[in-house]
Amino acid sequence: MCFFISLLFSFIVNTQINLLTGIMTFFILNNTGLIRAKRVVIDLFSGLLLPLSFYPVWAQNLMSYLPFQTISYVPSMIFTEGFVGHEIYNAVFLQAFWALILLIPIKLLWSLAKKQLIVQGG
Numbered sequence: 533m534c535f536f537i538s539l540l541f542s543f544i545v546n547t548q549i550n551l552l553t554g555i556m557t558f559f560i561l562n563n564t565g566l567i568r569a570k571r572v573v574i575d576l577f578s579g580l581l582l583p584l585s586f587y588p589v590w591a592q593n594l595m596s597y598l599p600f601q602t603i604s605y606v607p608s609m610i611f612t613e614g615f616v617g618h619e620i621y622n623a624v625f626l627q628a629f630w631a632l633i634l635l636i637p638i639k640l641l642w643s644l645a646k647k648q649l650i651v652q653g654g
Contacts, residue, residue: 534620538607541627545602548634549574555638558645579605599630 553570557563575581577600584592584605595601606623609615615623 534624535607535610538610538624538627541624541631542603542607544631545599545627545634546574548631548638549599549603551638552634552641555641555645558648574600574603577601578603579608583608599634602627602630 549570553563553566556566560566577595577598579601580603584595584601587595602623606615606627610620610623
């Protein structure tokens with residue numbers, strides 16, 4: 533059950549990061565490079581290409597402050613039983629935390645983006 537909850541939060545966090553990237557189009561007009569950079573960052577820092585435990589300790593510490601681990605690493609660790617007991621609940625709580633925190637920049641950027649929007653025609 534915790535795996536499916538983790539999977540749901542993983543989807544939410546990934547969608548929010550995609551939304552933030554999309555909202556940036558209002559300000560930079562061409563987001564092709566930003567989308568590619570986002571994909572590379574997510575692949576590297578989410579544990580998709582390489583499990584986070586394989587990174588040096590200083591990099592693991594740095595990545596623990598970023599939301600990317602909640603996308604792939606956390607659900608895979610729960611599924612493979614790499615997290616047990618309270619680690620599972622802490623990991624799911626971390627995902628919920630990031631799902632809530634990412635709402636703040638989404639709301640701020642969306643309010644700024646609406647001011648940039650010009651609609652022409654009927």
